[in-house]
Amino acid sequence: MTAISTSARPYVARLSTYQPGRPIEEVARELGFDPREVIKLASNENALGPSPLALAAMRDLAGRMHLYPDGDCFYLKQALARKLGVREDQLFLGHGSNEIIALLGHIYLEKGTNLVASCQAFVVYKLVASLYEAGCVEVPMRDFTHDLDAMLAAITPATRLVFIANPNNPTGTVVDPAALDRFIAALPPQAVCVIDEAYIELLPPEKRPDSIAQVRAGRPVFVLRTFSKAYGLAGLRIGYAIAPPEGVALLNRVRQPFNVNAMAQAAALAALEDDAFVVRTRQMTLDGLAYLAGEFGRMGLPFVPSSANFVLVKTGRGREVCAALQARKVIVRPVDPYGLPDHVRVTVGTQAENEAFVAALQDVLAARGVAP
Ligand SMILES: *Cc1c(COP(=O)(O)O)cnc(C)c1O
Numbered sequence: 001m002t003a004i005s006t007s008a009r010p011y012v013a014r015l016s017t018y019q020p021g022r023p024i025e026e027v028a029r030e031l032g033f034d035p036r037e038v039i040k041l042a043s044n045e046n047a048l049g050p051s052p053l054a055l056a057a058m059r060d061l062a063g064r065m066h067l068y069p070d071g072d073c074f075y076l077k078q079a080l081a082r083k084l085g086v087r088e089d090q091l092f093l094g095h096g097s098n099e100i101i102a103l104l105g106h107i108y109l110e111k112g113t114n115l116v117a118s119c120q121a122f123v124v125y126k127l128v129a130s131l132y133e134a135g136c137v138e139v140p141m142r143d144f145t146h147d148l149d150a151m152l153a154a155i156t157p158a159t160r161l162v163f164i165a166n167p168n169n170p171t172g173t174v175v176d177p178a179a180l181d182r183f184i185a186a187l188p189p190q191a192v193c194v195i196d197e198a199y200i201e202l203l204p205p206e207k208r209p210d211s212i213a214q215v216r217a218g219r220p221v222f223v224l225r226t227f228s229k230a231y232g233l234a235g236l237r238i239g240y241a242i243a244p245p246e247g248v249a250l251l252n253r254v255r256q257p258f259n260v261n262a263m264a265q266a267a268a269l270a271a272l273e274d275d276a277f278v279v280r281t282r283q284m285t286l287d288g289l290a291y292l293a294g295e296f297g298r299m300g301l302p303f304v305p306s307s308a309n310f311v312l313v314k315t316g317r318g319r320e321v322c323a324a325l326q327a328r329k330v331i332v333r334p335v336d337p338y339g340l341p342d343h344v345r346v347t348v349g350t351q352a353e354n355e356a357f358v359a360a361l362q363d364v365l366a367a368r369g370v371a372p
Pocket of ligand 1: 044095096097098099122165168169196198225226227228229234237238239
């Protein structure tokens with residue numbers, strides 16, 4: 001060992017690294033497949049690809065990549081403000097909403113503090129807690145749904161952040177909008193609520209909770225959104241927070257000057273105009289969820305009804321099932337790190353992809369010869 005290791009802050013060596021869904025190319029290379037034959041339903045990406053308007057905007061801008069981006073995301077903030085009915089000073093753009101989660105950790109967490117999240121919450125929350133040497137209080141869910149009363153009860157004087165992903169990943173469930181409003185109203189003064197709405201555009205408009213109203217009312221709330229899912233721009237890394245101006249001002253102090261690249265800004269700006277694409281995405285998702293629900297029912301596999309673009313299905317022995325599916329050129333996500341060793345999480349794909357997944361799953365379960 002050299003100074004590289006011995007001079008590092010000791011807790012850094014104890015941090016774990018995030019295990020992302022593996023890129024198609026890597027899996028294909030390992031198994032000797034042609035990457036074009038592999039179906040990836042592991043990272044909740046948009047099976048329709050990027051928004052076509054975003055794609056055109058990126059092509060137009062490619063020749064200008066020698067220039068630094070607009071560090072303030074002026075036009076994008078303006079467009080978002082108009083679309084969402086908020087002011088520009090209530091908006092913060094980030095390198096994916098994941099960057100914003102980490103920046104919130106930077107602002108609020110340190111040794112001796114904690115964050116509260118559900119046991120089956122997005123893993124990044126827990127990783128950010130350890131990154132800032134803070135605790136992570138994990139609260140059991142009820143029917144795979146955030147138990148808001150239990151979460152409220154779990155808040156201690158040391159709690160700084162409470163994370164509610166809505167819909168939640170990996171369960172796909174949503175909380176009751178009125179219950180969420182009551183939860184926010186009941187927060188003790190030291191607790192800030194982060195509502196992670198990565199999948200919100202996939203909900204029919206009448207089913208979306210009005211979390212932005214909480215921001216307008218000046219409540220201690222950060223609403224997180226992303227261009228990674230409904231807009232199909234996960235590779236660009238761009239997301240945003242809607243928060244009271246004091247929260248945006250804090251985020252601006254801890255970010256890098258050019259944290260959102262120019263290509264991402266241009267693509268996001270165009271994607272915001274692409275309502276037709278979001279409608280198509282939502283329809284594909286609803287059709288896919290209905291198809292998968294029917295097939296799981298037919299196979300006798302319990303699943304969690306989902307409001308997002310993925311489903312948690314109980315196959316038994318999730319990790320083995322994932323490996324066996326991968327050998328059949330379908331990549332889905334094991335969820336044992338979430339304490340769900342008997343489930344797998346499958347992203348809704350195109351109809352052809354969904355059918356290929358179902359066929360492969362049937363094959364895997366038949367080969368195993370035992371019921372879940
Ligand atoms: C996919 C996802 C995100 C999106 O993260 P980005 O960094 O914007 O790509 C955020 N939160 C949850 C719960 C997600 O599932």
